[in-house]
Amino acid sequence: MRFDLITLFPEMFAAVRDQGVSGRAHQRGLWSLHAWNPRDFTHDVHRTVDDRPFGGGPGMVMMAEPLAQAVQAVRAARRQAKADPADQAAPVVLLSPAGQVHDQARARRWAGSAGAILVCGRYEGIDQRFIDRYVDQEVSLGDFVLSGGELGAMVLIDSIVRLLPGVLHDAESAEQDSFNPALTGLLDSPHYTRPEVWDETAAPDILLSGHHARISAWRRQRSLELTADRRPDLIDRARRAGDLSPRDEAALAAIRAAGADDEAGPVR
Template identity: 80%
Template sequence: MRFDLITLFPDMCAALAAQGVCGRAHQRGVWSLQTWNPRDYTRDVHRTVDDRPFGGGPGMVMMAEPLALAIEAIRADRLAAGADAAGLPAPVVLLSPAGQVHRQALARRWAAGRGAILVCGRYEGIDQRFIDTYVDQQVSLGDFVLSGGELAALVLVDSVVRLLPGVLHDAESAEQDSFNPALTGLLDSPHYTRPEIWRGQAVPETLLSGHHARIQAWRRRQSVRLTRDRRPDLIEQARAAGRLSRQDEACLDASQAENEE
């Protein structure tokens, strides 16, 4: 899997490929990251990549031509490196508040692919003609605005790479993630480690029992309760999809009764 990031700040993106589980996987060749600066595809002495918006208004707009030339260079490089097959170029993805919100289900879908070309915008925006011509998909992290697309791109890449085979030391870690369909899309349960008593607070007795069925049932109940308290919308989604068991519903009823008391 290969990701190509078009960015005015390539140094911001280096850490992901150098540290942590993603960095180790990068060193082993599980995935690769290339950065491309649109300033390298300008033709004037000032390496200009932005200009004032037509119609007036605040801020500057990234110009279409340097971005287009960067895309064409990336596609040629990916093809030569065998990252893409002829006629099947990697999708071009723009990190944008107007995009589809990135979720765990999408990260899993991406993990089954071959990567993408990610466009990290800056300033007030990008010339719409570039978007109309080259961008296949727009992705957002949520209803807020960042100074540029770099951080959003790194979040997207990290969420995908950690799902690739061999990236996590324990493959089951990803299976226990929040939002995983294996957990019917609910939040993960709380976790504890040594010591058994920390500042007067003990680890729940069930987790010390060694009884795997009891532990699994406890974690499920905690997952249901935590999701109800923090993300009730996920409970409703799971219920509408028929993913809550009778035991889950009984847990919710019991929790509701406790709150009413």
């Protein structure tokens, strides 16, 4: 897998390239990262990549030509490296508030691909003509705005790379992540480790029992409780997809009943 980053700040990507799980995977050659600065594709002494917006208004807009030249150079490099399938070039992806929201299902689909060309915008935005001509997909991380696309690109890369075969020491770790199909898209259950008693609080006895079936049932119950409390929209989504078992529905009914009792307060 190869990611090419078009960015004014290539040095920012040392964090995802050199550190942690993604860094170890990069060192082992499980994926690669290549950064391209649009300033290297300018032809004036100031290496200009932005200008005032037509129609007036605050801020600056990234110019189309340096970005287009960068994309063309990336595509040539990927062809030379045979990084893409013969019948499909890597998509050009723009980190943008107007994009589809990235999620775990999308990360899993991308983990089976050859990577992407990620365009990191800055300033007030990018000349729409470049987007119309070159961008295949726009991706958002949520309903908030960052100073540029670099942090979003790093989050995107990390979410995908950790799902590649051989990246995690235990492949089952990714299967138990929140939002994964193994959990029918729900939140993961709470976790505990040594010591058994910390600050006068003991870890749940069931997790120390060695009874795998009961532990699994406990974790599912906690997952349902946490999701119903924090992200009820995920419960609704799993229900519409038919991913909740009769046992899950019974547990959720009990959770709702307990919540109703708590709201009603003590009987007087």
